[in-house]
Amino acid sequence: MTQQLHPGNAGDLGWCIIMAAIVRLSSVCRRGITPLFYQSTLLARPLVVPHKHQEQPHLLTARIHSSQALHAGSGSKAASLHWTAERALSIMLLAMGPVAYFSPGPVMDYSLAAALTLHGHWGIGQVITDYVHGEPKVKLAKAGLFLLSTVTFAGLCYFNYNDVGICKAVALLWSK
Amino acid sequence: MALLLRTLARQGVCLSKPQYSIFYRHAVPMGTTAKDEMNKFWDKNARLNRPMSPHLTIYKWSVPMMMSITHRGTGVGLSGAISAFAVAALVLPGSYPYYLDLIHSLSVGPYLIGLAKFGIAFPVSYHTYNGIRHLCWDIGKGFKIPEVYRTGYTVIALSVVTSIALAML
Numbered sequence: 001m002t003q004q005l006h007p008g009n010a011g012d013l014g015w016c017i018i019m020a021a022i023v024r025l026s027s028v029c030r031r032g033i034t035p036l037f038y039q040s041t042l043l044a045r046p047l048v049v050p051h052k053h054q055e056q057p058h059l060l061t062a063r064i065h066s067s068q069a070l071h072a073g074s075g076s077k078a079a080s081l082h083w084t085a086e087r088a089l090s091i092m093l094l095a096m097g098p099v100a101y102f103s104p105g106p107v108m109d110y111s112l113a114a115a116l117t118l119h120g121h122w123g124i125g126q127v128i129t130d131y132v133h134g135e136p137k138v139k140l141a142k143a144g145l146f147l148l149s150t151v152t153f154a155g156l157c158y159f160n161y162n163d164v165g166i167c168k169a170v171a172l173l174w175s176k
Numbered sequence: 177m178a179l180l181l182r183t184l185a186r187q188g189v190c191l192s193k194p195q196y197s198i199f200y201r202h203a204v205p206m207g208t209t210a211k212d213e214m215n216k217f218w219d220k221n222a223r224l225n226r227p228m229s230p231h232l233t234i235y236k237w238s239v240p241m242m243m244s245i246t247h248r249g250t251g252v253g254l255s256g257a258i259s260a261f262a263v264a265a266l267v268l269p270g271s272y273p274y275y276l277d278l279i280h281s282l283s284v285g286p287y288l289i290g291l292a293k294f295g296i297a298f299p300v301s302y303h304t305y306n307g308i309r310h311l312c313w314d315i316g317k318g319f320k321i322p323e324v325y326r327t328g329y330t331v332i333a334l335s336v337v338t339s340i341a342l343a344m345l
Contacts, residue, residue, distance in 0.1 A: 124252065133218040159261075163265065172276055
């Protein structure tokens with residue numbers, strides 16, 4: 001069964017285009033790392049059978065999840081790309097802290113606004129996936145989240161444009 | 177680099193599951209995704225109106241469990257605070273320095289300000305340090321149980337120290 005492209009994935013795809021350069025760079029590492037976690041049942045060589053099982057007359061079969069590498073085209077890579085993009089964004093956000101401290105200004109203000117909002121949006125998205133079940137409830141929760149993230153980004157940009165900006169705001173708050 | 181990681185990790189994976197007795201050529205790939213299966217699980221159990229088994233109330237709490245939910249809690253809390261700030265920026269008429277002076281004028285002393293700074297600094301520090309720990313897990317490092325506890329305690333210690341240092345600035 002292929003994963004259909006639905007509104008959630010389309011939105012993520014938009015962000016993935018923005019992250020295309022990072023994803024390309026990380027794809028070399030990604031192919032080497034993410035297949036690990038589900039290839040444990042798909043070793044290329046026969047497994048060693050413990051002694052106590054050698055007497056079994058019939059062969060055991062296992063139903064396993066196939067890796068994307070073996071069944072090319074039978075599944076969408078959206079989830080995998082999303083995972084990588086989440087980690088790439090987290091690393092970028094880590095770097096932004098010190099950079100904002102040493103070079104405050106509008107570039108960092110807007111970059112922080114975007115990175116913080118997106119990191120929060122994807123993070124709450126994972127919380128929804130974990131705790132909200134049933135298609136209508138998930139759709140409602142995701143719609144609410146999208147609205148919240150849009151308003152958050154709008155508000156932060158408004159603050160950056162019409163007020164002191166994020167970097168200066170933190171500096172002022174700490175100077176009290 | 178990826179080849180090295182893949183080789184090292186595959187060795188680790190092979191050695192960790194010696195009790196497998198499944199023959200590879202009889203492994204059958206499934207036609208459904210994990211997402212489909214989860215949906216099927218929830219649809220069926222909701223339709224049959226089944227109650228959920230006790231889990232949080234009966235399982236023994238551990239430091240890694242508490243750190244994990246704290247990571248989620250600080251994340252959601254920080255996200256909420258940022259959203260609240262953004263909405264306030266859109267709705268409130270005055271400027272940021274105006275409101276900062278307003279808050280400053282009614283504060284009851286340096287200890288409350290220090291406490292407030294700690295209250296902001298701690299969730300940020302904890303979420304950041306534990307986030308780095310998560311990223312280490314994502315590249316496959318630090319999964320052994322003693323390592324999980326060691327890195328966990330390090331994150332807690334670093335968070336407390338950093339927050340106190342920031343609160344005293």
